[in-house]
Every structure is written in C-alpha cells, then in structure tokens.
Amino acid sequence: MKLLxxxxxxxxxxxxxxxxxxxxxKKNLVKKIMALAIFQSAVFLFFITMSRVDGGTAxxxxxxxxxxxxxxxxxxxxxxxxxxxxxxTTALGLAIVVRLYEEYGTVEDDExxxxxxxS
Amino acid sequence: MTTLLIGIFLLSLxxxxxxxxxxxxxxxxxxxxxxxxxxxxxxxxxxxDAADVALTEAAxxxxxATVLLLAGLKLTPPTEARGRSLRKLSVVVIAATTLLMxxxxxxxxxxxxxxxxxxxxxAPWYIEKTPELxxxxxxxxxxxxxxxxxxxxxxxxxxxxxxxxxxxxxxGGRGKPFSRLDSHVEEGLSGHLIPKVMARLLIPFILLFALxxxxxxxxxxxxxxxxxxxxxxxxxxxxxxxxxxLALAVIPxxxxxxxxxxxxxxxxxxxxxxxxxxxxxxxxxxxxENPVTGQHIGIxxxxxxxxxxxxxxxxxxxxxxxxxx
Numbered sequence: 001m002k003l004l005x006x007x008x009x010x011x012x013x014x015x016x017x018x019x020x021x022x023x024x025x026k027k028n029l030v031k032k033i034m035a036l037a038i039f040q041s042a043v044f045l046f047f048i049t050m051s052r053v054d055g056g057t058a059x060x061x062x063x064x065x066x067x068x069x070x071x072x073x074x075x076x077x078x079x080x081x082x083x084x085x086x087x088x089t090t091a092l093g094l095a096i097v098v099r100l101y102e103e104y105g106t107v108e109d110d111e112x113x114x115x116x117x118x119s
Numbered sequence: 120m121t122t123l124l125i126g127i128f129l130l131s132l133x134x135x136x137x138x139x140x141x142x143x144x145x146x147x148x149x150x151x152x153x154x155x156x157x158x159x160x161x162x163x164x165x166x167x168d169a170a171d172v173a174l175t176e177a178a179x180x181x182x183x184a185t186v187l188l189l190a191g192l193k194l195t196p197p198t199e200a201r202g203r204s205l206r207k208l209s210v211v212v213i214a215a216t217t218l219l220m221x222x223x224x225x226x227x228x229x230x231x232x233x234x235x236x237x238x239x240x241x242a243p244w245y246i247e248k249t250p251e252l253x254x255x256x257x258x259x260x261x262x263x264x265x266x267x268x269x270x271x272x273x274x275x276x277x278x279x280x281x282x283x284x285x286x287x288x289x290x291g292g293r294g295k296p297f298s299r300l301d302s303h304v305e306e307g308l309s310g311h312l313i314p315k316v317m318a319r320l321l322i323p324f325i326l327l328f329a330l331x332x333x334x335x336x337x338x339x340x341x342x343x344x345x346x347x348x349x350x351x352x353x354x355x356x357x358x359x360x361x362x363x364x365l366a367l368a369v370i371p372x373x374x375x376x377x378x379x380x381x382x383x384x385x386x387x388x389x390x391x392x393x394x395x396x397x398x399x400x401x402x403x404x405x406x407x408e409n410p411v412t413g414q415h416i417g418i419x420x421x422x423x424x425x426x427x428x429x430x431x432x433x434x435x436x437x438x439x440x441x442x443x444x
Contacts, residue, residue, distance in 0.1 A: 002229055004123060005123075005230040005232075006230070009224035010224060020213060034140055037153065041156070044160070045163065052167045052168055076169045082274075083344075089281055097195060098288070099289070
C-alpha cells in the first residue's frame with residue numbers, strides 16, 4: 001500500500017528521463033521541442049502530486065459545508081501559470097526551428113552543425 | 120482506493136504515450152500523441168484534486184499546443200531522419216539517473232500524506248486567511264491574483280515576451296504583423312460540410328464558456344489564463360473552418376497586438392493604482408474603502424488583464440505560424 005503511494009513519483013522519474021533521453025539523443029529539433037514538453041509535464045506532475053491531501057478536495061470553499069479539507073493550493077497556482085508560460089516558450093522554440101529550417105533547409109541538428117563547419 | 124487505481128492506470132497510459140511520442144518517426148503522429156498525452160495529464164491533474172490546473176492543461180496542452188505544433192510542422196519536414204539516434208552512453212546515464220530517482224522516492228511522503236512538509240508551511244495560512252482577507256471561494260484564484268500577484272505579473276510578462284519573440288522571428292515586419300495576409304485567401308475547411316456545421320454550432324458556446332471561465336473564476340475553477348486559452352481555441356477553430364482571412368477580419372492584427380500589451384499594462388497599472396492610493400505595489404485592499412471589496416476589484420481587473428494578454432499573445436503566435444509560407 002505504501003509502495004503504491006509512491007507510484008506517482010516513479011512515473012515522474014520515468015517521464016522526466018524519457019524527456020531528457022529524447023532531448024539528448026534525438027537529432028530532430030521538432031522532436032527535441034516535444035521532448036522538452038514531456039520533461040516539463042513531468043515536473044508539473046511532481047508538483048501536483050505534492051499538492052494532494054487525503055480526503056481533500058479541490059481548494060474551492062463551498063458555503064455551508066463545515067470542516068472541509070483542501071488540497072494544497074500553492075503548487076496548483078505555480079503549475080497553472082507554468083503551463084501557459086510553457087506553451088509560450090514552446091512556441092518561441094518552434095519559431096526558432098522554423099527560421100532555422102528556412103536558412104539551412106533541414107531541422108536535423110547534426111546536418112546544421114556540419115553546414116556550419118563547412119562554411 | 121479506486122481513485123488510486125484509476126490514477127495508476129492513467130499514469131501507466133501516460134508513460135506508454137510518452138514512449139510512443141519519442142519512438143515515432145512520423146512527426147505528425149507524434150504531435151497527435153502529444154495531444155493525447157496532455158489530455159491524460161489533465162485527467163491525472165483532475166484526479167489529484169487540481170481542477171484549475173486540469174482545465175488549463177486541457178485547454179492549453181491538448182488544444183492550443185497541438186494546433187501550434189501542427190502549424191509548425193506545416194513549415195518543416197514531417198518526418199525524422201532515420202536511425203543513429205540510440206547512443207550507448209546516454210542510455211546508461213539515463214537508466215542510472217532513473218534508478219537513483221526511484222531510490223530517492225522512498226524518502227518521499229506517500230501520495231496524499233496530510234503530514235507531508237509541503238502541507239505544513241504556508242498552505243494552511245492561505246486556506247485559513249482567504250475567506251477572511253479576500254472572501255472569494257476559489258483559493259487558487261485568491262493565491263494566484265492577490266497573495267502571489269507579483270509572481271503572476273512576472274508570468275504575464277514572460278508570456279508577452281515570448282509572444283514578442285515569435286513576432287520578431289516569424290512576423291512580417293513593421294505594419295505587417297503577419298506575412299501573407301492580403302496575397303493569400305485561404306478557404307480553410309469550408310468545403311467540408313460536417314466540420315463547418317459543427318463548428319458553427321460549437322464556436323458561440325466555446326466563446327461564451329471562455330467568458331464564463333473568465334468572470335466566474337473567483338467562484339469556480341477558472342481565471343484569466345484558462346479563459347484566454349479557451350477563447351483562443353474557439354477563434355482557432357473559426358480560422359481553421361472559415362480560413363485565416365476571416366479570422367483576422369474578426370480580430371485584426373492591430374487589435375491583437377494592443378490586447379497583448381494592453382493586458383500586461385492593465386495588470387501593471389492596478390499595481391501603480393495601489394501606490395497612488397497610498398498602499399504598496401499590487402496591494403488591492405486600498406482600492407476601495409472596504410479592504411475586501413478592494414481585493415475583489417483588484418482581482419477582477421488583473422484577471423481581465425491576464426485574459427487579454429494570454430488571448431492576444433497565443434492568437435498572434437498562431438497567426439504568425441499559420442500565415443507563413
């Protein structure tokens with residue numbers, strides 16, 4: 001039972017490392033951006049896992065219900081804003097990739113490096 | 120117990136989807152899978168009692184992010200170059216780090232432990248003081264816009280900065296924010312009957328729901344970030360079905376730029392108004408004679424600012440990608 005309660009952390013570790021692996025070993029820049037998104041989502045999962053309280057509910061106060069237990073609102077606030085910032089930075093990364101493709105004609109990073117070395 | 124098992128099932132699906140995203144050589148299917156990944160993530164957030172975060176992830180991750188990646192893919196090659204991706208050293212390092220992190224997890228408090236350190240610090244104070252100091256039901260909104268208003272101001276400016284960056288990289292220069300506008304009239308999907316009819320039925324409700332999420336965010340899950348993303352999803356659907364040109368006629372580029380900057384400006388001026396009325400930067404209590412009413416005014420105005428900036432920036436980014444040849 002105690003072990004099942006740690007499952008979220010294991011998934012966090014695995015997702016984080018899947019993202020990092022793809023970031024290191026994939027050559028395609030669009031794929032790298034997706035890997036970064038997976039890496040980022042893993043961190044979100046970690047924060048939200050920490051916010052949960054047993055027997056709790058979403059932190060919205062209902063009138064007339066006494067002694068409610070709430071999950072921790074603070075990690076939720078941080079992650080809520082982080083998701084929107086995440087999409088903006090992903091879009092920025094993607095814009096850079098599009099510009100690179102227009103200049104180099106490829107989005108594979110080894111080919112781009114090779115072209116840079118030649119010139 | 121049931122919730123825990125559903126959670127484990129969803130998390131396992133999440134890992135499978137992530138592996139599939141990394142393995143797939145066809146980037147188009149990888150993008151579709153990443154939409155599924157976000158949707159599963161939103162379900163997990165919902166199970167973990169984070170309704171606001173789930174709403175954001177569903178709107179932003181599964182909706183807007185997928186469309187942006189597709190728009191980016193339209194401009195770059197749709198498949199990955201084959202082979203030579205597996206490197207022994209990186210596999211070893213990643214495997215070792217994963218095992219280390221799993222080993223470290225045994226020192227973590229279990230899921231939902233009420234005595235966990237994260238539950239002991241400032242969170243009880245926020246939960247206890249929100250009804251007294253701010254008096255709105257949604258504690259997440261209260262923390263986001265009042266207690267931690269500085270953070271949120273910073274985030275809004277990060278979003279604005281990212282938007283400016285994309286416009287610099289992909290925009291068409293001064294007076295012509297999106298490259299292709301007049302030269303190219305796109306029909307969108309208007310030749311397809313079913314998407315056209317469905318979209319016509321859905322769009323008004325999506326926009327109405329966005330407004331509801333915006334202005335009801337103090338009482339239910341929601342707020343400027345989610346509302347902005349949902350509104351953008353509605354307009355994107357419109358431009359997919361009716362074509363770029365019409366969507367840009369509905370909200371012209373000039374208006375979008377003003378919305379992006381104006382929202383952040385509105386947020387900042389609420390802070391300055393606090394100083395002018397004799398308080399601190401972003402102190403809403405001084406905005407009205409009754410401190411609690413002041414908080415309400417401040418929160419509604421800054422949420423409006425957040426909503427405007429998020430809508431403006433995300434739509435500008437979408438058009439910047441979609442209007443490029």
